[in-house]
Amino acid sequence: MLGAVGGFVLFLYGIVPTFQKTHFHRVYAAYGGVFIVMSVFWGWLIDGIKPDNYDIIGTIIAVIGVLIIFYYPRKGEKVWSK
Template identity: 80%
Template sequence: MNQKDVFSSILLFFIAGLCEIGGGYLVWLWLRDNLAWWVGVIGGFVLFLYGVVPTLQKSHFHRIYAAYGGVFIVMSVMWGWLIDGTQPDNYDVIGAIIAIIGVLIIYYYPRKGGKVWSKS
């Protein structure tokens, strides 16, 4: 994976994270904080966009979604801190670091043959 591909994938991870967390947050506000129905509709549409963004990544479905999981962990902790005002504790930070290490291994580690497990 060259530098341009890495930058593009990070940007797509970020956009998808904003769509998933932002859309989910709007639905949350609609249902939990009794905001107007149209807030929930907008949230649903943003969540739909989240379903589209991963298709723009240049990898396999399973690898993309596994890596997105780690990215969303980090982004959710940051969202809680920056938007909701809930400062992450040590365990949030440790968990986010572990998740991002998982992303780096799953998505960005160079592969040659593809198969990890053998039938021996």
């Protein structure tokens, strides 16, 4: 049963980004950044492996990269509004 739930979650992981209103590759970049952050937290909180300085630095660099990919304004694109 747990395997079926995991399979369904993976299915949603692949499908949900296709319904977003922004560019597909930017949504996947954001997913990648969340995946990196959550994997570091999982290792720390669940597995008991405290992240070292390089884990933290790498995670920060990945998140900065996601922010640049997702939010940096491009020529000819509309800027988001509420």
